[in-house]
Structure formats: structure tokens, C-alpha cells
Amino acid sequence: MTRLTETIFATCSALLLSAAALQAQQSWVQVEAQPTLADAEGRARSYAEAFPNVAGFRLGTSWYAVVVGPYADDSAAASELSAFRRQGLVPSDAYVTDGERFGRRFFPVGAAPIAPVSEEAVDDAVEEATGTEPAAEPEAEAPEETVAEARASERRLNGEERRLLQEALKWQGHYDGAIDGAVGPNTRRAMSSWQRAEGRPDTGVLTSAQRTELVGTFREDLSRIGMAQIVDDKAGIEIIMPAGLVEFEEVNPPFVHYGSTGDSGVRVLLISQSGDEGTLFGLYDIMQTLEIVPQDGPRERSRTSFTLEGANEELESYTYAALSGGAVKGFTLIWPPEDADAMDRIRQTMRESFTPVSGVILPDTAGEAGGMDQASDLLSGLEVRRPARSRTGFFVGDDGAVLTTLDAVENCERISLGTSADATITARDTALGLALLAPETRLAPIRTAALEAEVPRLGSEVAVAGFSYEDILDAPVMTFGTLSDVRGLGGEEALRRLDMETLPGDSGGPVLDQRGAVVGMLLPASDDADRRLPTDVSLAAGADALAAFLGENGITVESAGNGPALAAEDLTARAADMTTLVSCWN
Structure with a gap:
């Protein structure tokens, strides 16, 4: 041994002996001793929630003490121990000790040692004697518990700690049973589920370190969420x-x-x-x-x-x-x-x-x-969901089948009838722009459309029932006009030309004669940028074209019979019974 080494050894020994002597002169309440470092750390953390002065020391080579203190003397420590026992805060076998057997401190991590002489002082002595800073010691990892050790430490948990464990498992979605503190099959399955989710060996028994991690995460979450x-x-x-x-x-x-x-x-x-x-x-x-x-x-x-x-x-x-x-x-x-x-x-x-x-x-x-x-x-201060567009349709089947324009329902994530009934497209006519809708839940319309079998008379008065203002109003609006031609502008026999001014929401609405018979369905205005019709010219698909389309798709619509002209209010009521709002949602 060189003279320098002897100096370092003597200095360090003197400091450590002085620390041990001072530590031994104080009194402590030893509340528990655990066979593994992981167990002892877990228990020390639990006690630290109840006491401000919890510490942990190694005992010999294989046990670890969890203590409270220090106190000035045995009398002060004994008085505190009695108070702890009355409140049920410590086990019945807790006792007062002078700390003579205490070795290296393991808890709290990073806290200043209790004795006035610290490990930092030892390091300073080494640096002073050698002129070099001592190498930092690597942190020792707590050894992983065996399943038997984990079970043993689990058995030492009190009822409150077991309930806390169940709450933490439930919070993370692994446990759905009662918070009763009983570690039964449900709790075991939850522990296994947590271990698998965290990539740990699936034993169904949490080690002390795993319990500490689980509960710690739970508490951090609750603290953040409040x-x-x-x-x-x-x-x-x-x-x-x-x-x-x-x-x-x-x-x-x-x-x-x-x-x-x-x-x-x-x-x-x-x-x-x-x-x-x-x-x-x-x-x-x-x-x-x-x-x-x-x-x-x-x-x-x-x-x-x-x-x-x-x-x-x-x-x-x-x-x-x-x-x-x-x-x-x-x-x-x-x-x-x-x-x-x-x-x-x-x-x-x-x-x-x-x-x-x-x-x-x-x-x-x-x-x-x-x-x-x-x-x-x-x-009530909340934004109402609005459809991408709303148009008009009318009932053509007793099960709630609806006829409308393809323009109203094409490329929609969801189609609704009225205020809430969902519907799907069951048939299309791309040439005329027709769409047949089926409600997802069977509906019972008050009235279904009756189609006029005869070609209507030129110049006769007609009306369109439509949701002119889309989803703003709950009932259709009646727009009156005249039938100006039984063909389209290009001579199309399937079309009817109307002399009336309509709005986009009206498209898909039934065109009615004065008896309430459907003589056509209003089509949307052309989107041809090079050719626009006057605002008072509208086109409709004729009743015969509608009947053919519906017949091809298994729907036979009633033909309108002869009858008297209806008063305006009666025509409006009949139109409202057969007309429905059709909305496109994206």
C-alpha cells in the first residue's frame, strides 16, 4: 500500500466511522424489514405518503429496514411509536432501534444523509488527497423478484393498498370487477393483462417494482386530469x-x-x-x-x-x-x-x-x-350540424320508398329523409337524373304519390311542392306556375317545361296539377356555364318517364283518377303528406 493510498484509506475510514457513530447515537422507529431491495423500496414509498421522515437502510447482507426518524433519544421515538400504533399506522411488531445495524441508505433516493458526514464529504477527501475526481459508481439495479417473492410481498399489502392496486388496474382498462381489495381470479387476470400490455413476463403476480410503476402512473394521471x-x-x-x-x-x-x-x-x-x-x-x-x-x-x-x-x-x-x-x-x-x-x-x-x-x-x-x-x-350555445345540401323528394311506396333527383344524393356519406331517417340509393337513372331511395328503417308515409296517366293540358296551372329553403323550414313551400310545354327545349318527350321560378331546394319535388295528381318531378337547373335558362323557366321529368323508371325497379305507383280541382289549402295539405326533405351529409 503506497503512502497516498494509506492517506486516502485513513481519511475515508475516519469519515465513515464518524458517520456511523453519529447515526448510531440517534433513535429510530423500525416499522418493517424486507428481504429484497425492491420490496423495501415499495414499502418505503407507501409509508412516505403517511410520514414525512421515512428512510431505508440496508441490514447486513440480505435484509432492508424501513424506518421513521431520527429522534433525539429512545424516549422520543417510543412516544411516537405509541401514537403510531394507536392510529393503526404501523404494524404491531414495529420497535425502537438505535440504528447500530444500519448500513448503506437506499431511501429516499438522492436525499441528504441524516448523519452530518456525507458521502460527498468522502469524495471531497479523495479528491483533495489525489487531485482527481473519483469515478461515479454505477447505480445498482434492483434485482427482479421471483414469483414466490412477488407473492410474499403481495401478501404483506394491506386492504387499502390492494384496493389502490385494483383501482390502478381498472383505470388502465385491465380490471372490471369490484374494488374490494380481494386478490381473486379477476384481479389475477387483470395483472396478467397489464403485464402483457407492458411487455413483461405474464405471471399474473406483479412484482414490487411493477406495482410501484402501475400505481405511480395511476397517480400521475389523476394528478394531471384532476x-x-x-x-x-x-x-x-x-x-x-x-x-x-x-x-x-x-x-x-x-x-x-x-x-x-x-x-x-x-x-x-x-x-x-x-x-x-x-x-x-x-x-x-x-x-x-x-x-x-x-x-x-x-x-x-x-x-x-x-x-x-x-x-x-x-x-x-x-x-x-x-x-x-x-x-x-x-x-x-x-x-x-x-x-x-x-x-x-x-x-x-x-x-x-x-x-x-x-x-x-x-x-x-x-x-x-x-x-x-x-x-x-x-x-343552447352549441353548433348544429348542417347537411351539405338539402333537396326534396316524395313517397312512392308504402314502405317509405322515395323518388328524388340524383343531383340531391350523389356522392353523399349519408342520406337522410325528414329529420332523422337514414336512406340508401337503390336505383339510378343517369340520363334523366332520377334516384330511388329506400329508408334503412321502414316508414309509414301518410300519402304516396298518384301519377297522372294522361298527358297534361298545355297552359294548365301546376304547382311544385318543395323545400325551397332547404332544411330551414319544416314543411314544403308551394310554388305555382303553368305548364308551358309537354316537351323539353330540345324536343325531349320525357321532359315537361314549366313557367315558374324555383329555388335549388325545390328540385326533386312533385309537380302537381289542380287535382293533386303528380304530372312530373322538378329537375335541378342546368349547370352548363355556356347556356343558362331564364329564371322563370324550369324543367321536370314527366309522369310517364317516372312510372317507367319505378316499374323497372319493382314499384308500381297508383294512377290518379278523375276528380275535382282542390282548393289551394287542400292541395297544399295533400302535397305536404307525400313530400319529404332529402338531405346529403358529408
């Missing part, structure tokens, strides 16, 4: 919601709006209104017209509740509403698609915690009327 019990005394709803991601914005009946905080992109609506089953069903239909409820997604409705799920490239949402004591109450959660996994767990928590408060309902006049946006494309 799940909290909210009691909204305006809506009369108690619910656990992501309070860290949303904040109260406004009241706009029947909703209480909670907008996004920062750039979270998360929103919550609390739903509260007085009503019955009819109100519930009406809300079910209305919610599906809003942009916050994308069209793609499952829908479920019973007599007392409904759920709506929707997803598109911009957002996803989940809505739940139910009847409760003469009121309809519920909530909508909206989130960005990239947060789908976390939001799926949040919506489950919100659904399970949702509790209506009896007797508290959002009044229809809540909020400031002067501050409400009264635009027709907004509903």
Missing part, C-alpha cells in the same frame, strides 16, 4: 369529472357548459331539464343534430335513458341521459381523438359516479338571455 367530485347546484348533478381539464363556462339551458382549460380540448356538458319520456326522446333526437355528437358511433335508447357515442377525425364524445324524478338529467364528455384511452376511463368514472340531485332542475330561463347567441345554427 378527477374530483363536483356538485353542480344549478343542474342538480353530483359527478366525478376531470376538473383539471375543464372549468365552468356558462349556463345555457338545458346545458351547463364546462369549457377546456389550456389546450386540453376536453369539454363537459351537464344536462338538466324538467320533462318526461317525450322530453327524453326529443333530447335524443336533438343531440344527434349537434356537431359535438359525430354521426359515426353506437346509439342506445330505452324508455328511461339513452347513450350516444360518436367519433370523427376532430373529436369524440359520449352522452348519457336518463329520467329522474320528473326531470331529464345527464352529461356529455367531449375530447380529442388522441386522448381516447384516458377519456374512456374518465367517461366510465363519470357514468358510475353520476348522481342526480332530487328537486334541483335547471330552469328554462337560466343564464342571461341577452348574452345568448340566437343564430339559427346554434342550439
Whole structure:
């Protein structure tokens, strides 16, 4: 041994012995001893949530102590131990120790040592003696537990820790059982599922390190999201919601709006209104017209509740509403698609915690009327989904089959009849621009069209029933004019020329004579940029061409018989019974 080495050894030994001596002069409460470092670290972290002064030391060569302290003397430590036992915070076999057997400290990681002489002081002595900085020691990795060791450490978990483990597994989507603290088959399957998802060996028993990782991630998520019990005394709803991601914005009946905080992109609506089953069903239909409820997604409705799920490239949402004591109450959660996994767990928590408060309902006049946006494309502060275009069609079959123009429904992601019934194209006539639609759910129209079998008289008065203003009005508008020719401008026998001024929304509407018989179907204005008709000239497909097209596709339409001319109001009522709005959605 060289003189330099002897100097270093002597200096370090003196410092370490001094540290051990000072540490041994203090008193501690030893709460547990674990056979592995991983077990001891896990238990130390658990105790650190209850005590501010938890430490961990190695005992000899194979055990690790979890302790609380230090205290000035044994009396102070014993007093604290008694208090801990009365509160049930430590095991019954915890005891006071002088720390004489304590070796190297492993917890808290990176904390300053308790004794006044630190390892840094030892390093400084080495540097002073040698003139060089000592090489950093590589961090020792905690050895992986065997399954038997993992089971042993699991058995030492108390009920609260086992429930926390189940909550963490449930949060990450692996456990769907009760939070009861019983580690049974369901919990074992959840552990296996978590291990597979994380690329770990599938043993069905989490090691101490895996439990620490799982619970740590769970707590980090909850901290970021800020799940909290909210009691909204305006809506009369108690619910656990992501309070860290949303904040109260406004009241706009029947909703209480909670907008996004920062750039979270998360929103919550609390739903509260007085009503019955009819109100519930009406809300079910209305919610599906809003942009916050994308069209793609499952829908479920019973007599007392409904759920709506929707997803598109911009957002996803989940809505739940139910009847409760003469009121309809519920909530909508909206989130960005990239947060789908976390939001799926949040919506489950919100659904399970949702509790209506009896007797508290959002009044229809809540909020400031002067501050409400009264635009027709907004509903209670929410943007209403609008179709790409809306045109007109009329019923030609008792099952709800509808005839309209191909222009109205070509290249649509979704086609709807009226306000909500979806339909598909079953036949086309590209030459005349006709389309036959079938509703996805059978409809029962009040009236179906009766086609005029004879060629109508030139100059006779006719009317078109059409949704001139597309989806703005609920009923068709009657536009009156005259039949100016039984052929098209180029002599086409399948066309009829009308002397009337129509709007794009009217196309596809039935052309009626004064008896209510259908003599044709209005076609859209030509999009030929080089040749435009006068605004008071319209073209229609004749009744004979319509009958031929329908017959080719298995539909026989009733022929109109003789009858008297109808009064204008009766003609309007007959037209409304057979006419429907046809909308194209993209």
C-alpha cells in the first residue's frame, strides 16, 4: 500500500466511522424489514405518503429496514411509536432501534444523509488527497423478484393498498370487477393483462417494482386530469369529472357548459331539464343534430335513458341521459381523438359516479338571455350540424320508398329523409337524373304519390311542392306556375317545361296539377356555364318517364283518377303528406 493510498484509506475510514457513530447515537422507529431491495423500496414509498421522515437502510447482507426518524433519544421515538400504533399506522411488531445495524441508505433516493458526514464529504477527501475526481459508481439495479417473492410481498399489502392496486388496474382498462381489495381470479387476470400490455413476463403476480410503476402512473394521471367530485347546484348533478381539464363556462339551458382549460380540448356538458319520456326522446333526437355528437358511433335508447357515442377525425364524445324524478338529467364528455384511452376511463368514472340531485332542475330561463347567441345554427350555445345540401323528394311506396333527383344524393356519406331517417340509393337513372331511395328503417308515409296517366293540358296551372329553403323550414313551400310545354327545349318527350321560378331546394319535388295528381318531378337547373335558362323557366321529368323508371325497379305507383280541382289549402295539405326533405351529409 503506497503512502497516498494509506492517506486516502485513513481519511475515508475516519469519515465513515464518524458517520456511523453519529447515526448510531440517534433513535429510530423500525416499522418493517424486507428481504429484497425492491420490496423495501415499495414499502418505503407507501409509508412516505403517511410520514414525512421515512428512510431505508440496508441490514447486513440480505435484509432492508424501513424506518421513521431520527429522534433525539429512545424516549422520543417510543412516544411516537405509541401514537403510531394507536392510529393503526404501523404494524404491531414495529420497535425502537438505535440504528447500530444500519448500513448503506437506499431511501429516499438522492436525499441528504441524516448523519452530518456525507458521502460527498468522502469524495471531497479523495479528491483533495489525489487531485482527481473519483469515478461515479454505477447505480445498482434492483434485482427482479421471483414469483414466490412477488407473492410474499403481495401478501404483506394491506386492504387499502390492494384496493389502490385494483383501482390502478381498472383505470388502465385491465380490471372490471369490484374494488374490494380481494386478490381473486379477476384481479389475477387483470395483472396478467397489464403485464402483457407492458411487455413483461405474464405471471399474473406483479412484482414490487411493477406495482410501484402501475400505481405511480395511476397517480400521475389523476394528478394531471384532476378527477374530483363536483356538485353542480344549478343542474342538480353530483359527478366525478376531470376538473383539471375543464372549468365552468356558462349556463345555457338545458346545458351547463364546462369549457377546456389550456389546450386540453376536453369539454363537459351537464344536462338538466324538467320533462318526461317525450322530453327524453326529443333530447335524443336533438343531440344527434349537434356537431359535438359525430354521426359515426353506437346509439342506445330505452324508455328511461339513452347513450350516444360518436367519433370523427376532430373529436369524440359520449352522452348519457336518463329520467329522474320528473326531470331529464345527464352529461356529455367531449375530447380529442388522441386522448381516447384516458377519456374512456374518465367517461366510465363519470357514468358510475353520476348522481342526480332530487328537486334541483335547471330552469328554462337560466343564464342571461341577452348574452345568448340566437343564430339559427346554434342550439343552447352549441353548433348544429348542417347537411351539405338539402333537396326534396316524395313517397312512392308504402314502405317509405322515395323518388328524388340524383343531383340531391350523389356522392353523399349519408342520406337522410325528414329529420332523422337514414336512406340508401337503390336505383339510378343517369340520363334523366332520377334516384330511388329506400329508408334503412321502414316508414309509414301518410300519402304516396298518384301519377297522372294522361298527358297534361298545355297552359294548365301546376304547382311544385318543395323545400325551397332547404332544411330551414319544416314543411314544403308551394310554388305555382303553368305548364308551358309537354316537351323539353330540345324536343325531349320525357321532359315537361314549366313557367315558374324555383329555388335549388325545390328540385326533386312533385309537380302537381289542380287535382293533386303528380304530372312530373322538378329537375335541378342546368349547370352548363355556356347556356343558362331564364329564371322563370324550369324543367321536370314527366309522369310517364317516372312510372317507367319505378316499374323497372319493382314499384308500381297508383294512377290518379278523375276528380275535382282542390282548393289551394287542400292541395297544399295533400302535397305536404307525400313530400319529404332529402338531405346529403358529408
